[in-house]
Each structure stands twice: as structure tokens, then as C-alpha cells.
Amino acid sequence: MNESLFPPEPFLRGSIPNSFAEDTFDRRIPEIFSQVNKTFEETLKNVNPSDIEKIKEGNEIKNKLERLLDDIKNDREFNEIVPDEYSDCEEWNDCINFWKKRNEGTFKKCSWLFAESYLYRVLANYMSVSKYWKKYDAFTIKKENSLIGPTWKSVVAMADMINPIISSDEDNSLENTFINFLKYSLWGNQADLSLHTSAKANLTNLHKITLDEIKKSDVNLISDASSKIWNYVSTLKGKRIDFILDNAGYETYNDLVFADWLMSKGFASSIVWHCKQIPWYVSDTNIKDFNWIIDTCINPPESLNEFDNTNVIDMAKRWKSYLENGQWILNDDIFWTSNYPFRHMETFAPKLYEYLSESSLLIFKGDMNYRKTVYDCYWPFTTPFIEACGDFGKPSSSTNKPLPPYACLRTCKADVIAGLEEGVSEKLDKICKEWLVNGKYGIIQYNDKYSN
Numbered sequence: 001m002n003e004s005l006f007p008p009e010p011f012l013r014g015s016i017p018n019s020f021a022e023d024t025f026d027r028r029i030p031e032i033f034s035q036v037n038k039t040f041e042e043t044l045k046n047v048n049p050s051d052i053e054k055i056k057e058g059n060e061i062k063n064k065l066e067r068l069l070d071d072i073k074n075d076r077e078f079n080e081i082v083p084d085e086y087s088d089c090e091e092w093n094d095c096i097n098f099w100k101k102r103n104e105g106t107f108k109k110c111s112w113l114f115a116e117s118y119l120y121r122v123l124a125n126y127m128s129v130s131k132y133w134k135k136y137d138a139f140t141i142k143k144e145n146s147l148i149g150p151t152w153k154s155v156v157a158m159a160d161m162i163n164p165i166i167s168s169d170e171d172n173s174l175e176n177t178f179i180n181f182l183k184y185s186l187w188g189n190q191a192d193l194s195l196h197t198s199a200k201a202n203l204t205n206l207h208k209i210t211l212d213e214i215k216k217s218d219v220n221l222i223s224d225a226s227s228k229i230w231n232y233v234s235t236l237k238g239k240r241i242d243f244i245l246d247n248a249g250y251e252t253y254n255d256l257v258f259a260d261w262l263m264s265k266g267f268a269s270s271i272v273w274h275c276k277q278i279p280w281y282v283s284d285t286n287i288k289d290f291n292w293i294i295d296t297c298i299n300p301p302e303s304l305n306e307f308d309n310t311n312v313i314d315m316a317k318r319w320k321s322y323l324e325n326g327q328w329i330l331n332d333d334i335f336w337t338s339n340y341p342f343r344h345m346e347t348f349a350p351k352l353y354e355y356l357s358e359s360s361l362l363i364f365k366g367d368m369n370y371r372k373t374v375y376d377c378y379w380p381f382t383t384p385f386i387e388a389c390g391d392f393g394k395p396s397s398s399t400n401k402p403l404p405p406y407a408c409l410r411t412c413k414a415d416v417i418a419g420l421e422e423g424v425s426e427k428l429d430k431i432c433k434e435w436l437v438n439g440k441y442g443i444i445q446y447n448d449k450y451s452n
């Protein structure tokens with residue numbers, strides 16, 4: 001890490017008064033990590049008393065988690081990450097030392113992007129260096145409940161509406177259907193578990209199922225490149241499309257349905273699904289979560305027998321066969337959980353960059369992927385999106401191939417945004433004080449600069 005890698009505008013930081021980053025470190029993160037500790041303690045309590053070694057190690061992890069929470073609350077300095085199974089350890093420590101040398105090596109003084117990402121990396125580290133807790137993910141139950149809890153009603157309704165469309169040859173409203181899918185996929189990002197930390201939050205209220213609901217939400221779509229994206233996608237025949245996933249559960253389910261449609265209409269013949277390698281920002285999709293969604297849709301638990309699950313099962317069986325015959329590919333490159341913005345991907349993950357350049361379209365889901373696409377800094381809101389992306393997409397220095405066009409589908413949950421028309425932010429300031437961060441507003445933005 002060095003200063004030349006800094007963004008062109010000031011970083012978002014927890015030390016900035018009244019910013020969402022400040023609220024994140026004062027309130028949201030302590031809440032999230034208290035819940036992690038509670039969940040871990042409950043799991044520990046349920047370990048068979050004869051597993052003495054596992055309990056002993058669990059208690060050590062419990063102590064580490066308590067200390068971490070205390071460090072967060074007191075804004076203490078970061079600690080180096082001890083070597084573990086992941087390949088990015090040195091890189092992290094290099095960054096930690098860099099921030100410390102600048103006297104900015106604490107949660108609030110550092111850039112928000114680094115500080116919050118560091119927390120999830122540390123959590124993964126505690127488990128990784130253990131013997132008995134390696135595979136432990138404190139967020140698994142939350143992630144699973146976000147599909148098979150009250151959400152299942154939405155899962156079934158979506159399958160009942162979409163499965164017949166996917167299975168039919170009807171294609172005279174392809175443009176409309178495509179744009180609606182983009183919007184389902186966008187609004188699916190509203191219901192993420194790191195924003196709605198309260199156990200009482202009813203995320204099903206946020207699910208958009210009917211076309212009417214999608215239409216009504218158009219007033220909250222404050223930057224919309226969907227027609228441009230369609231103009232490009234309509235030219236694709238049997239290509240590869242990559243989804244850079246965000247939250248497990250209902251959001252990823254929506255993306256699976258979308259991808260299924262893209263395959264069935266011949267635009268794509270393969271899909272690459274980019275997941276996270278470690279538990280990340282609470283509800284992000286790991287490969288195990290991805291497989292769990294498909295397996296659960298094929299075999300819904302008995303508690304869901306009151307529903308007619310025929311269409312869900314039918315779709316999920318098709319998804320499984322796409323995975324089995326290699327048309328759907330799973331990737332969890334460690335770069336997706338780095339602290340770097342995407343404009344530094346070519347430097348820090350050249351192989352991933354080359355791999356992405358072989359695709360025909362990249363779809364980045366969610367708030368964090370957006371923050372990394374534009375770099376997490378205070379852009380004037382009317383900065384063109386393409387400008388805010390910097391040189392992310394330029395031809396690779398080894399193959400000379402640029403990235404394909406890419407789209408960002410994001411509901412706004414951080415005080416960074418670019419690409420707004422003049423006057424939009426002023427109007428929003430008047431109607432909703434928290435429009436930048438409460439997840440109510442969404443954007444669909446597109447960059448095809450390097451592929452033209």
C-alpha cells in the first residue's frame with residue numbers, strides 16, 4: 001500500500017462527523033460484533049462436553065472476540081494478522097502497517113473501506129488458525145433464515161411467476177422482461193442483513209414480487225442505465241456473463257432466476273458466479289451458501305411443505321444441472337475480500353482481471369461492490385459514473401484485453417455516489433434526509449468505456 005493508491009477525492013472515514021461511517025463504528029459495528037459473540041457463545045455452549053479440546057479452543061476464540069469488540073468500542077489500533085490458510089495475509093499486514101505509520105491505524109481514523117473489511121478478515125483469521133473451528137461461520141444461520149424463514153413466500157411467488165416465462169418460447173417482450181429482471185435483482189439488494197441488524201426487522205416487507213411493485217419502485221430508481229444495458233445484452237448470443245454476488249438468501253435467489261432466464265433466451269451459455277471466500281459483511285454469499293440455496297430449493301425442509309414448491313424445485317433442478325455440466329461456474333477469488341477498490345485489481349489480482357476480461361458482461365451486485373467500483377470517496381454526486389470508475393476496465397497489461405462492459409446494481413447504503421443528474425440530490429435532500437444510506441433508493445449504472 002502507498003499513497004499513490006489513494007482515491008482522487010477524500011476517503012470516507014469513521015472520523016468524519018455525522019457521516020454514515022461514523023454511525024457504523026459507533027453503532028452498527030458494535031451491534032453486529034456483539035451478535036457475533038453471542039452466536040459464538042451459544043454454539044460453544046452446545047458443544048458436547050466430552051469435546052474438551054474443542055471447548056478449550058472455543059473459549060480462547062471467545063476471549064479474542066471479546067477483545068476485538070472492546071478494541072472497536074475504544075477505537076484501538078489494528079493488530080497484525082497471524083499467518084493463516086488464506087493467501088492474502090502479507091498483503092493485509094502491509095496495509096495495517098502502512099495505516100499505523102500514518103497514525104491512522106484505528107477503526108475510525110483509517111479509511112472506512114479498510115477498517116470494516118479488516119474486521120471480517122480478522123474474524124476469518126480467528127477461525128482459520130484454530131483446529132476445531134475452521135469452518136465456523138457466525139452468520140450461517142442468519143443467511144439460511146433469510147431464505148427459509150418468512151421469505152419463502154416470496155421465493156415461491158417469484159418461481160410461480162418466472163418459471164413459466166423461462167420455460168416458454170415466447171420472446172416478444174424480451175426487453176421489458178430483461179429490464180424487470182435487472183430491477184428485481186437491484187431491489188433484492190435492499191434486504192441485506194448488515195443494514196437491518198435488528199432481529200425484529202421484517203425483510204419480507206422489502207421483497208418486490210409483482211410487476212406492480214417493481215413499477216412503483218421506479219420513483220426510487222435515481223440513476224437508470226437499464227435501456228443501455230439492454231441495447232448491449234440484446235446483441236449477445238451464447239456468451240459468458242459474470243455475476244459478482246452480494247447477499248445470500250433472497251438476493252442471490254433473484255440473481256439465479258435472472259441468470260436462468262438469460263440462459264434460456266440464449267444471451268448467455270455460461271454464467272460465472274463470484275462468491276466470497278470468507279464470511280463477509282454479514283450476509284455475503286460464500287460458495288457453501290450458494291450450494292445451500294440450490295440444494296434447499298430442490299429439497300425444501302418439511303416446515304415449508306404447506307407451500308406448493310413445484311416451480312421452485314423445477315428451477316433449482318435446472319440450476320443444479322447447469323452446475324453439474326459446467327455451464328455455471330463458481331469462483332471465490334480472495335481479491336473479492338481484499339480491502340482494495342476494483343481499480344487496483346489488475347495490480348493485486350492480475351489473474352482474476354484476465355479471467356474477467358474473457359467474459360461478455362459483468363454484473364456487480366450491491367453496495368460494497370459499488371463502493372469498490374467507484375472507490376470509497378466523496379465524489380461530487382454529478383461526477384459521471386464512468387469517470388468515478390477510474391481506469392477499472394482498461395486493457396490488461398499482459399493480454400491487452402479490456403474488461404467487458406459492466407453494470408452496478410446497488411441500493412444506496414453508504415454516503416458515496418456518482419453519476420446523478422444535476423438537481424437530483426438537492427431534490428432528494430428535501431424529501432428524505434437519509435436517502436444516501438437507508439437502502440430505499442437504487443441505481444443501475446453502466447460502464448462500457450473500454451469495450452467500445
Ligand SMILES: O=P(O)(O)OC[C@H]1O[C@](O)(CO)[C@@H](O)[C@@H]1O
Binds near residue numbers: 365413
Ligand atoms: O450488502 P451490501 O449491499 O454490499 O451492503 C453492505 C453494507 O455494508 C456497508 O457497505 C458497510 O457497512 C454498508 O454501507 C452497507 O449497508
